Amino acid sequence: MTSSARELGGREHSGAPARRAGPPPHPPRRRRRRLSFDRHALPWLLLTPLAAVIIGVVGYPIVRTVWFSLHSGRYLKLGAWVGLDNFKALFSDEYFIAALIRTTVFAAVCVAATMLVSLGIALVLDAAPRAAKVLTVIVLLPWAMPRVASGIIWKWMFNDQYGVVNWALSSIGLKGFNGFAWFNNGFTSLVAITAAVVWHSVPFIAISMIAGLRSTRTEVLEAAKVDGASFTQSLIHVRLPMIRPLLFVLGIMSTIFAYQSFDHFLVMTSPPGGPSHSTEVLSLLTWLQAFAVLDAGQAAAMAIVTFVLLAIITAVYIRFNREEDQ
Amino acid sequence: VSTRRLGRRSPAASAVLYVIIGGIVLVSLFPFFWMLVTSIKPDTAIFTRTPQFFPAHAIVSRYGDLLSGPIPRQFLNSLIVAGATTVLTGVIALMAGYALARYKVPMRRYLLVVILSMQMLPQTILVIPLFVLLRNAHLLNTFQGLVISHLALTVGMSTYVMRSFYLDIPEELEESAMVDGCGRMTAVRRIIFPLVWPGLAASSIYAFITSWNELMFSATYMQQPAKETLPVALQQYFSSY
Numbered sequence: 001m002t003s004s005a006r007e008l009g010g011r012e013h014s015g016a017p018a019r020r021a022g023p024p025p026h027p028p029r030r031r032r033r034r035l036s037f038d039r040h041a042l043p044w045l046l047l048t049p050l051a052a053v054i055i056g057v058v059g060y061p062i063v064r065t066v067w068f069s070l071h072s073g074r075y076l077k078l079g080a081w082v083g084l085d086n087f088k089a090l091f092s093d094e095y096f097i098a099a100l101i102r103t104t105v106f107a108a109v110c111v112a113a114t115m116l117v118s119l120g121i122a123l124v125l126d127a128a129p130r131a132a133k134v135l136t137v138i139v140l141l142p143w144a145m146p147r148v149a150s151g152i153i154w155k156w157m158f159n160d161q162y163g164v165v166n167w168a169l170s171s172i173g174l175k176g177f178n179g180f181a182w183f184n185n186g187f188t189s190l191v192a193i194t195a196a197v198v199w200h201s202v203p204f205i206a207i208s209m210i211a212g213l214r215s216t217r218t219e220v221l222e223a224a225k226v227d228g229a230s231f232t233q234s235l236i237h238v239r240l241p242m243i244r245p246l247l248f249v250l251g252i253m254s255t256i257f258a259y260q261s262f263d264h265f266l267v268m269t270s271p272p273g274g275p276s277h278s279t280e281v282l283s284l285l286t287w288l289q290a291f292a293v294l295d296a297g298q299a300a301a302m303a304i305v306t307f308v309l310l311a312i313i314t315a316v317y318i319r320f321n322r323e324e325d326q
Numbered sequence: 327v328s329t330r331r332l333g334r335r336s337p338a339a340s341a342v343l344y345v346i347i348g349g350i351v352l353v354s355l356f357p358f359f360w361m362l363v364t365s366i367k368p369d370t371a372i373f374t375r376t377p378q379f380f381p382a383h384a385i386v387s388r389y390g391d392l393l394s395g396p397i398p399r400q401f402l403n404s405l406i407v408a409g410a411t412t413v414l415t416g417v418i419a420l421m422a423g424y425a426l427a428r429y430k431v432p433m434r435r436y437l438l439v440v441i442l443s444m445q446m447l448p449q450t451i452l453v454i455p456l457f458v459l460l461r462n463a464h465l466l467n468t469f470q471g472l473v474i475s476h477l478a479l480t481v482g483m484s485t486y487v488m489r490s491f492y493l494d495i496p497e498e499l500e501e502s503a504m505v506d507g508c509g510r511m512t513a514v515r516r517i518i519f520p521l522v523w524p525g526l527a528a529s530s531i532y533a534f535i536t537s538w539n540e541l542m543f544s545a546t547y548m549q550q551p552a553k554e555t556l557p558v559a560l561q562q563y564f565s566s567y
Binding site for chain 2 (some may be wrong): 020038042043044046047049050055057058060061062064065066076120121124128131134135138140141145146147148149150152153154155156157161163164167173192199220254257259260262263266267270280282283287290291296302303304306307310311313314317318
């Protein structure tokens, strides 16, 4: 007796009292066929659309990108087989190497800033429970602004002549910022973009942290207080260790999103990635290589490199997530 | 409890706390305020070295200009794309989430890993082959084409969310309905769907926002001004001035 047949029998057995109560709703054979359909065909039927999307719009394209990366791809058409030449060319291309390093540093700074600011906000909201409800809504608002719109408003706020940032900095005495042109060089452009990206990514992380911090209000924390631990001591030695898994997951998530930043860069830099390639990050460079330079082979190779880097980070994330589940 | 906690804090600590809260509120809200104020200021009040936070008089004519330009069309485009993406994602997630929550399908573990990591996928690895696919299928500059590409971004997360909502509903509910003689589909339709609609709402909102804000695919696959979605139109308008 196969396991499914046994389950089938069990199901009919448990159905017995209902049948005794009145006439069976359907003749037994039809009922058995329907149960068999429910058990064996239905799950596959339900999964078909998802499978179609995963295979058609995600799986197949990834394979195609790998295939593209091994060919020359002028004008977005599959050209001659070139083996690993695209990758070799990439790693001897100073602009790509620079973009790779820049993206990594940018992501690291974004994540560090996002996590610290979010933790600060979460602690404040945790310390002021009366205001927490209203504050939560206010803090969450930037998340609701489309990325393109937030890029535009932040670029305007960092405007050299009429921007409020320069006005604020020079009115607190930093006269050097009077008319300071943030977008004239790579480093200060990146500072402005980081501000915009962090402003946009903090809400989600902060709100997730608040929930975590609330869960640490336990006897352990009270015991630490009774033992005379200061606010900082109990934060570092009791509360943060308690939410370490959450902090880790949030850190990984924001790393992955920062690594993929595209919209803010396209909106806030002109020409995209400028001035003179100094703000090119991987996603922007890949997109420009494909749809401005029309070199799909090189672009595919860049996408593969990004993919591999993110896959490593994602693997860590999934592994961790699964351990949390168990 | 809250009053007692606040009462125990020293006045100096409370003051610091309120200053910090003020800072958080200011930084969170200022860009919204500044966007709105700039949009209703006359030009002469916009281009000033000292920002005018509260303009002497407001104009709303720019909003009238917007309505007579291409923006309503592009708004509609965004609405069509995000709406269709949301509906399709909802249907797919409603179906697949149920199967993944209730059946021990082979390789379920791996399928879950796949849908969880779809969210982490760099868009750049999909953008080129999807362009070629859509070009070959003559779906560039069509809503169908863009919606198909957006499904790649929404389906994984939405299915995962739906599944967790199904898991929260005890399986005995539909089992007892089935014992009483209705098929699984009827049991699900009558008893389970009414209970999971918050999950459907959550995953639909996620899908709508993702599609509504999406820029890379939209900018690549919608090149005719009449077909542009709002983020693309906004980006183009901003970079051309």
